[in-house]
Amino acid sequence: MNPLMTRRDVLAASGKLALLGAMVNAGLITAAQAADAEWNEAAFEATTMEEFIKAIGASDMPVESTEVRLEAPDIPESGATVPVTLICGLPGTTALGILVDKNPNLLAAWCELPEGTEANVSLRIKMNETSDVRVLARAGDTLYMTSKEIKVTLGGCGG
């Protein structure tokens, strides 16, 4: 079953989806790029964990796990650039994501890890204000999670 076809059925009313479909048909973007664009829109617009879970096509809320770790300063110098390292010790980890509860939108980044790539990714994110920050890891069909409060004295989202 082609997942793109299934989602097309469900989202048939969406004008943006129709546009993406037209672009694929016209050869302007590939089907993979269209699927990515859809994914990005839904996942990055989520403001609650429930919305996010639904957007990424998961069925259950993430399970807390000590195998998922977030390395980050408790109090970064600036909310504009908070260094974070996302780690998951579970075998078969296929994705790592970082979510900031108090940002305008929950998801900061979602990293897919092909086989052979370690579940250990570092990047820098913006935080608007002090917030719980969560790392989500996907291993098999399950989402695992950990969270940590990061205190921000100088906000980073442009406020």
Added chain:
Amino acid sequence: MGSPMRIRAASDGEMIEVKVLMRHEMETGRRKGPDGELVPALYINAVTADYEGKRVFNGHWGPAVSKNPFLSFRFKGAAGGKVTVTWTDISGDTRTDEATVS
């Protein structure tokens, strides 16, 4: 074509560690410019990395990734091959750079 990235790739014989520094404003679309108007959103939303023709990283990013993004990740491999990193932003601008694994 975007600004060049700096890529370092090194192997300890078993694992390759890649560190990338990209040059990009990563505008969220929520910031007011000096004229008081909102600066339009412009940020990298896709990052991929390939090693010897195989995809080793696929990132979906949003505007909350910091300006001049730093990225580090690790995968199985030894010295000598080429790592290619590509970013694409929401305007369709893109940049690809590569580094040999030392």
